[in-house]
Amino acid sequence: MSLLHKAGVGFAVSSLAAIVGAGPAAADDGFVAAGGDLYGAIAVSRSTFHVAYAVDYTNSGGADSAAVDGCGGGDCYAIVNFANACGAVSQSSDGRFGAGWAGTRVEAEQAALDNIKNGGGKLDLGSSQGAGARVVMTACTSNAR
Helix, strand or coil: CCHHHHHCCCECCCCCCCCCCCCCCCHHHCECCCCCCCEEEEEEECCCCCEEEEEEECCHHHHHHHHHHHHCCCCEEEEEEEECCEEEEEECCCCCEEEEEECCHHHHHHHHHHHHHCHHHCCCCHHHCCCCCEEEEEEECCCCC
């Protein structure tokens, strides 16, 4: 994976709304119960600020689609995707989201928090960066460490 995927993606938003999770889809959508590489994704809507996840898919496209479908907004997109690992989304008190992934839940959450502190590679907000940041969603594939 590229460094961008490891660091996650940050973007500005004005507030946090409802957080929802998307469960696994049917077998024909790429879901597997065990074995092989497993993929996950977390999606966000810029208009509703809903967050949804999907895990344990046989391909990243299936995980992305399921997370976006579960997000509930017409403008949802996958903010982070991961394989055999965990993904996390964090939010700062000023409403910005950060995302990250890693092999464990704790490491993924730290990556998402670091993403806000580092401005997601896109924003430079000075000393207030990451103020009051907290993790708002974490999801792991069943074979994550």
